[in-house]
Amino acid sequence: DAGVIQSPRHEVTEMGQEVTLRCKPISGHDYLFWYRQTMMRGLELLIYFNNNVPIDDSGMPEDRFSAKMPNASFSTLKIQPSEPRDSAVYFCASSARSVVETQYFGPGTRLLVL
């Protein structure tokens, strides 16, 4: 199994630009999670999906952030417009059949907004 795949691995953009992060969960996993990691705030859950349906988006910072999961093998996290405070590592994770079991993290996308 290839594990959770994320792209791009690194992204540098200018303030105001649109940023799209992509994730492919482990095949057969029903749950997909988007996290943001910063030194100041640690690991924060932004949103998660169950069978492609968003369940909890209470962690999404503001309307500039949106996430979609059009099918079981693909999800996007979009920031529009981006701001310097969005600079962070964004992780995607997936778990198989339950919310209370191992979450497998992807390698992360390191985002820098100038």
Next chain:
Amino acid sequence: GENVEQHPSTLSVQEGDSAVIKCTYSDSASNYFPWYKQELGKRPQLIIDIRSNVGEKKDQRIAVTLNKTAKHFSLHITETQPEDSAVYFCAATHYNQGGKLIFGQGTELSVKP
């Protein structure tokens, strides 16, 4: 909502010594407590987890204990090795929270050879 506090924020031990990291949680309904290890520049990876129906779980040099009454749980690493150096995160959730893991702030463990 759930709140998880983790201590210490940094921990330095000599190779071969034991290391203990402690977490407290606020929601008495929480029933799943995983621990993740994150090496520098890498992704978090689950190393051990415990559910509220047991008080202790071991896996080789790693053990986790849970005290539901006091609402705290701890990670114990024995015979530490340099490759144990990493940031360790505890987390808590319960099924009714829909898997929304609430993470502690992390403990940076340094094992000196």
